[in-house]
Amino acid sequence: MRYRATCLTPLLVGDGRRLSPIDYMVWRDQVNVLDQTRIFRLLAKGPRLEGYLAQLRKAEKLDFSAWGGFAQNFADRRIPFEHPSSSAHWNRERGEHLFIPTFAAGPAGPYLPGSALKGAIRTGIVAARLNPGALRDVAGRMQSDRPPRRPAEPVEEQVLGNPGQSRMKAVGISDSLPVSFDAMRVYLIRVAALVARGGRLELGWKQSPRGTADGRRPEESTPYFAEMAAPGTVFEGRWEEDPFFSQPDILRALNWREAPGAARMFEACNQHAAGLLAAHRSYAEQAGLEQLAAALGELESRLGAIGRNGQACLLQMGLGAGFLSKVASLDTGAESYRQILQRVPLYSRAASTGLPFPKTRKVVFLEGRPATLPGWVLLEAG
Numbered sequence: 001m002r003y004r005a006t007c008l009t010p011l012l013v014g015d016g017r018r019l020s021p022i023d024y025m026v027w028r029d030q031v032n033v034l035d036q037t038r039i040f041r042l043l044a045k046g047p048r049l050e051g052y053l054a055q056l057r058k059a060e061k062l063d064f065s066a067w068g069g070f071a072q073n074f075a076d077r078r079i080p081f082e083h084p085s086s087s088a089h090w091n092r093e094r095g096e097h098l099f100i101p102t103f104a105a106g107p108a109g110p111y112l113p114g115s116a117l118k119g120a121i122r123t124g125i126v127a128a129r130l131n132p133g134a135l136r137d138v139a140g141r142m143q144s145d146r147p148p149r150r151p152a153e154p155v156e157e158q159v160l161g162n163p164g165q166s167r168m169k170a171v172g173i174s175d176s177l178p179v180s181f182d183a184m185r186v187y188l189i190r191v192a193a194l195v196a197r198g199g200r201l202e203l204g205w206k207q208s209p210r211g212t213a214d215g216r217r218p219e220e221s222t223p224y225f226a227e228m229a230a231p232g233t234v235f236e237g238r239w240e241e242d243p244f245f246s247q248p249d250i251l252r253a254l255n256w257r258e259a260p261g262a263a264r265m266f267e268a269c270n271q272h273a274a275g276l277l278a279a280h281r282s283y284a285e286q287a288g289l290e291q292l293a294a295a296l297g298e299l300e301s302r303l304g305a306i307g308r309n310g311q312a313c314l315l316q317m318g319l320g321a322g323f324l325s326k327v328a329s330l331d332t333g334a335e336s337y338r339q340i341l342q343r344v345p346l347y348s349r350a351a352s353t354g355l356p357f358p359k360t361r362k363v364v365f366l367e368g369r370p371a372t373l374p375g376w377v378l379l380e381a382g
Contacts, residue, residue: 001262001381003173003239005112008299008376010082010187010228010364012319013116015104019227021061021095025071029084031100031186031227032075039074060095079227082185085368089188089223097208100186101319102227109178112235117379118173120315120325122160124269125167125260127328129159135329139336142343151340155328167260170245176235183233188365189224189320189374192287194355203287206360213360218370226319228364228374239381262381266313269379273303273314275330280373283361292363295372302378312380320362320374332357 024033043049055063064071081087090098103110134155141151160166191206193213204213205221215221229235239262244250246259258264277300284293299314306312316325324330331337333356341351351357363370 001239001241003117003237003379003381005117005176005235005237006378006380007229007231007233007235008302008314008378009231009295009372010185010374011233011317011377012101012226012228012374013104013112013317014101014319015113017102019100019102021098022056022059024100025062025064025068026087026090027064027068027071029081029087031079031081032071033077033079034070035074035076039070042074061098077181079181079184079186082187082230083365083367086186086188086225086365090225093223097222097224100225100227103184103229105181106178109181110184110229111178112176112237114173114175114237116317117315118168118171120317121171121173121265121269122168123326123328124272124313124315125265126156126159127272127275127330128268130155130328131158134158135331135334135336135340139339142340147343161254165254167256170242170260171262171265172238172240172242174238174240176237179229179233179235183229184227185230186225187228187374189226189362190218190221190365190370191224191360192289192363192370193360194283194287195359196355201286201355203289218365224362228319262311266311266379266381269313269315270303270306272328273316274300276316276324277303277314279324279330280361283356286356289363289370291369291371292373299376311382312378315377315379316373316375317377318375320364322361322373323358325375 019031019033023036024031026032039052040049043052052067055067062070081090104113105111138151138155141148160168193204193206194201195204195213205215205218206213207215207220208222241259241261245254245256251257251259277296281293281296281300284296303314306314324332329337332341338351341347341357347357350359353359361373364372364374366372
């Protein structure tokens, strides 16, 4: 079998690498990734190498007036901005915010790691089969003086089985075939947040390094840039269902009713996607982000068109997908959920404010406007 993953919104599944502002130059509304090896070889033949190295050591960005010719003649890759207006935002920003995370890629081009797909599917399965009392059990374990490092691990094993007999073993998902670098764009991302003003919730935009959401307009917030696959990009790879796990004796030994397959997995993922989209759309409407709410409505229509045919599902993954895409329970307002969050140092402060959790979303700007959420993919297998 093969799978086909189509990007519905900009997607970044990275490998941990980032372009620093001295690894590239912005010229003609595109990021020109410098081939530093060629540059060093060229400058080593003359007196300019020391000056270039001195600027690399001290500069936030390379001085275009002095070294701009490298962007024209020594670019290893040229990644266009999604919109020309991004260049102006880039020019105004400090270097510390101009590190650009890049898409996972090999010598032949960018590819979608199979582990990213399998992780998103795993979350959807756990979400669909989660026992309503599971959160109360986890909250109870978190109240001890020494909370466990993985308090939800027993819940996950109850749904999927322990690592030795996990239902995910029945399916193998390969890394995708590489696609052309031409499918990549550099997108502008800003962080929207709900803030309390005058006794009501309003939209704010987060500023770094203060971490506050005082900006009332997007332009007052800190922009971030990321290399992402453009909507419409298609990644294809192998989807394998091991027949070993379909044998009656093996099913009995594992205490499974049936072997997991694409149809069951996709049904579970679509249930999770429906909950995610509803939560995101409610947030967008509350924040007054009309274009974002409309985009989420279109995704809901796409999900409805898929129906229950068992051949496709919607997933959210990668950079900016956020907290909700990685958790099985979306009812963050439940008392047991709040108890869990308050015992986790990373979330305790946000959970104690009484504001909706999570109160932020990473929003991708299209044509200079807050337009969509990143990471939505249509996955098909057959």
